Amino acid sequence: MWNQSRTARLHIVVKVKANAVAYERPAVRKKGRGRPPKKGQMVKLIELFHNRAAEFRTATVTMYGKEETVKFLCLDLLWGQGLYQELRFVLVRRGDQLSILASTDLTLAAEDIIRLSGYRFKIECTFREMKQVIGAFGYRFWSKSMPKLKRYLRKGEPHPLEQVTDETDRQRIRLTLQAIEGFVMCSCIATGLVQLIALRFSERVPDLFFRYLRTPSKTIVSEATVTVYLRKSIFRLFAQNLHLSITKIIHSKQDTSFVDADLSAS
Known part of the structure; x- marks a missing residue:
């Protein structure tokens, strides 16, 4: 706002x-000495x-x-x-x-x-899915330049980050924080994509119901079910859709020389 x-x-x-x-x-201050009440x-x-x-x-x-x-x-x-x-x-x-x-x-x-x-319940459920399914908070970015942070500071005690004066260390700390924020941001995008897949394709893709569920949903599958399905099927989906931009990018990065050598030997 x-x-x-x-x-x-x-x-x-x-x-x-x-x-x-x-x-x-506080009540209206009366005339006289003393500090006004807060x-x-x-x-x-x-x-x-x-x-x-x-x-x-x-x-x-x-x-x-x-x-x-x-x-x-x-x-x-x-x-x-x-x-x-x-x-x-x-x-x-x-x-x-x-x-x-x-x-x-x-x-x-x-x-x-x-x-x-x-909305609190929906927000908490989203954080749970991001943590347990997507792994949004499982980042492993750190820097030796980062000082040890304290949960509580004494009155008048400066923050540990304020005591970092070397510009190289400060730049490393900024890059570390940018990496953490970027990782969480990409995880938020991934969570949204998984939820969109669950909303739009639960009825069109029966394979999403392939795993055992004690209380299966008859309408929309969970984020966990979608992620398990993608882990098992994503490479097959890439192979079946060569026109996708992501598939073209993967092919451009692959080294196929050893594949050609194996075909020649056979």
């Missing part, structure tokens, strides 16, 4: 822990389901591909120890299930925040 200064800014929607606390805005009264979010139950509104939103009737309460509160950034909190009651959502976008409607949170 873009802000008023035309610079890119990313907004997120997350699910908040049940024991999370937030803070009201926060107001502490609010235990989980208690609002009972203390302010009468203020909940009812709405019908799309969640997980179907219409759901939920009750919600939307509040703008401060969050974060020492940071006190204003977030939009949405308390959602769906039957007996209680959820607390938060968004960094204060202009987003509560119904939209609830709807966006429903």
